[in-house]
Amino acid sequence: MHHGYAKSIASLERAKRSLAGGVSSNVRAGDKPFPLYFERGMGSKLWDVDGNEYIDFVLGRGPLFLGHTHAGVIEATCKQLQMGQIYAAQHELEIELAERVCRIVPCADLVRFGISGSEAVHGALRLARAATGRKTVIKFEGQYHGWLDNILYSLGPDPTRAGEWDHPRTLAESPGQFDGEESHVVVLPWNHLPTLEQYLDQHRGEIAAVITEPVMCNTAVIPPLPGFLEGMRELCTKHDVVLIFDEVITGFRLSLAGAQGRFGIKPDLTIFGKAIANGMPISCLAGIEKYMRLIAAGKVGHGGTYNSIPPAVAGAIATLDALEQDEHAAYAAADRAGLALVDGLRGLAKKLNLPLVVQGYGVIFYLGFPKQGVALHEGQAITDYRTSLTMDQDLYSAFVSDIVGRGVRIIPRGNWFLSSAHTDDDVAATLEAAEAALIEVVVPAYEKAVQA
Structure with a gap:
């Protein structure tokens, strides 16, 4: 009733x-x-x-x-809450969680933990720009990578302002952002390899990264067409462009190893959030050693008071336990x-x-x-x-x-x-x-x- x-x-x-x-x-x-x-x-x-x-x-x-309120996740989180909320230091649970992610996720040689998906995206973009010395990032129209200024473009653009289908305009989603011209973000249509290939060919040596949801979950749950992600991987390798999979939604949902596991495609960097800890606030930036070592060496800045906060890490370990069971x-x-x-x-x-x-x-x-x-x-x-x-x-x-x-x-x-x-x-x-x-x-x- x-x-x-x-x-x-x-x-x-x-x-x-x-x-x-x-x-x-x-x-x-x-x-x-x-x-x-x-x-x-x-x-x-x-x-x-x-x-x-x-x-x-x-x-x-x-x-x-x-x-x-999954029993195992709640129990692990509460047990850790009794032992301490935050140390501003290291704890053994974060090693355990990092080892798990590195074992499960194809591209994860090294990881860093944060709180929100938006900040993990921010970290990946900074890392890609630092590693390549280039500024421009390619994203796809209708995809969402968090609410921060540097990537919140063309999520739901007005079609009367969005430009040609194969050459979309970069449109800010909110007042207060830089406009498209100043954003260093280029928007392309999803699922169409020729436009990506053409753009990368015409702008050799200018593109730092291609960031994509491997399944377009934020608009209509659009699967990649056969060959699209494979072709994207090949093009990024050819042009020495960092390929970033935003797996905030697909990670630990589409399979234990996310979309990259399900489709068998290895990005250079990837971002997780959401399903990794069944409701506890935690995000993860993971990637191949070539790029992640710049963070490891302190050359690229990455920080945060609440990074690897113990109760959330405990909840994430319990979640992965449950996901791997039976x-x-x-x-x-x-x-x-x-x-x-x-x-x-x-x-x-x-x-x-x-x-x-x-x-x-x-x-x-x-x-x-x-x-x-x-x-x-x-x-x-x-x-x-x-x-x-x-x-x-x-x-x-x-x-x-x-x-x-x-x-x-x-x-x-x-x-x-x-x-x-x-x-x-x-x-x-x-x-x-x-x-x-x-x-x-x-x-x-x-x-x-x-x-x-």
């Missing part, structure tokens, strides 16, 4: 008097139906302050691969639940005669509704930022608002995160709620458009 949102509404109004916008991250301001207040999570479920229960596919926006059974469980959901959603689309796009993987997938008049062939994927614009974001937002009221919490952007805690019952209940929400919100919208 749904209890309404009275307490959440009151809490948000109260928060706005002291918290800027009532939230601590601008992203949360866009939650549907509005920013809700939660008081506890367990396994695959969340409960809000009004007593409403939700099957949670937000999972902290990715970290909770083992579900909420021949990676956690991955099989999350994948199974996710693929059952994907199949079920596709089945609902057929049953209700709706044009639905579902793409990605069991552990993370995307759901979207094409805009009216967009002819998507059966099963045709979204392949880059520009094709993602064929999705009807307003209609999806309305669907999210409706399904939240039916006890299913999902991200307004279209991503669904799965955990090893999601059960067959969760999948069945979610599909039931999804069918009701589709009938309530989506079917009428398409019918109305057809009549118009």
Whole structure:
């Protein structure tokens, strides 16, 4: 039974008097139906302050691969909290975690720990520029690498300002950043090797790094087309450009060794966060010795009061323990639940005669509704930022608002995160709620458009 949102509404109004916008991250301001207040999570479920229960596919926006309040992670973290929170010095747990990451991750000869993915990206870009003596970084349109000034460009650019498809303009996402001309960031379309090849050929000796999400999780969970990442690796090697995989979302989610493990491609530097510690704040910059030794030797600055903070490191070790257990059974469980959901959603689309796009993987997938008049062939994927614009974001937002009221919490952007805690019952209940929400919100919208 749904209890309404009275307490959440009151809490948000109260928060706005002291918290800027009532939230601590601008992203949360866009939650549907509005920013809700939660008081506890367990396994695959969340409960809000009004007593409403939700099957949670937000999972902290990715970290909770083992579900909420995983016993092993909580126990390890609490045990360390009793022994000390921060030493501003070394401790043996950080060696243990570093050794684990180096064993598991293909490109990890050496690592450094921090707190947020954004700062780990910052470290990777600084390192690439220092190692090459070059300034320019290539990123891909529609990809997100944290909120810091030096890389927050062309995440969701206005298509009327974004320039040609194959030569996108570099557009700042926020006032207060340098404009595109001053940014030393070049934006290219994702999944199109010829444009990357051409740019690197024309600008030999100018490019420090190519940074990419190996799967474009922040826009429509777009998988790399066959050969795209392999070709990118070859081009970066040829031009002596540092290849950086931003695995903040894909790391320890797409496989134990992340996307680089799943696809068998070794970047030069990589960034982890989120799923590495199941909700504890920690990030990791890892890479091959050639580059990481510049940090090791103190030639490239890297610091932070909270780097390798003991409780978070303890939580990360416990998380990796759980992920490696029983021949990676956690991955099989999350994948199974996710693929059952994907199949079920596709089945609902057929049953209700709706044009639905579902793409990605069991552990993370995307759901979207094409805009009216967009002819998507059966099963045709979204392949880059520009094709993602064929999705009807307003209609999806309305669907999210409706399904939240039916006890299913999902991200307004279209991503669904799965955990090893999601059960067959969760999948069945979610599909039931999804069918009701589709009938309530989506079917009428398409019918109305057809009549118009």
